[in-house]
Amino acid sequence: MLSIQGINVYYGAIHALKDVTIHVEQGEVVSIIGSNGAGKSTLLRTISGLLRPRTGTIGYKGADLVHTAPHDILKMGISQSPEGRRIFTNMTLYENLQLGAYTRKDGEIAADMDKVMDRFPRLRERLKQSAGTLSGGEQQMLAIGRALMSRPQLLLLDEPSLGLAPNLVMEIFKIVEEINRDGTTVLLVEQNANRALEIANRAYVLETGTIVLSDTGKNLLSNPKVKEAYLGG
Ligand SMILES: Nc1ncnc2c1ncn2[C@@H]1O[C@H](COP(=O)(O)OP(=O)(O)O)[C@@H](O)[C@H]1O
Ligand SMILES: [Mg+2]
Incomplete structure (x- = not known):
């Protein structure tokens, strides 16, 4: 479904993604784990067309995304729930959700x-409430809901559990599994x-812009290097 080959992405002189190669097959949950600053958001923003790789290719269902405008990438079925939710706090929930459907012209x-x-x-x-009155967990649900309003075939989720209480983290991951099952x-x-590997068919470990490991979610959960660096020993 999505095939990224050897992309290099820069912010000026900062080399944020180095020869990154990953693929996502239709129906999968694929997780990318990595510490703060590893390049995770950069990768998602590059798939969405908000950043452009200097070299490398991004293929999606046979189309080239590197030269496709972000709103066309959205129309092609790729939608992102961004890090930090980025909902419009002075607008109602209804208006926020409507915005997620802005590229659609169908009657559904x-x-x-x-x-x-x-x-x-x-x-x-x-x-009808303004989105700014929602709790963090509810704002995250709204951000995912808004992303679903474009009817994505491929949903990109940037740290949906960030800053949420443990019970809400469980709830969000459960919903991600349901969205995938549907x-x-x-x-x-x-x-x-931990949770990202548990729900993933396959996963990659990203360290300072480089993919250093890739395997099934299950195998990475028991990988000694992953355990030591990402699962608290
Ligand atoms: N707008 C930006 N301008 C310059 N450097 C940036 C910008 N955004 C991110 N970076 C840098 O790119 C690297 C990857 O960042 P990011 O993709 O946000 O990582 P992550 O999402 O994994 O925390 C970091 O070194 C970060 O400081
Ligand atoms: Mg990030």
């Missing part, structure tokens, strides 16, 4: 909004390595 937006509410019942009760392919980046 209202029905999809209903599906998102079913997925996140906490949001239904608060539809047919959406997921590429997840996380510092919370």
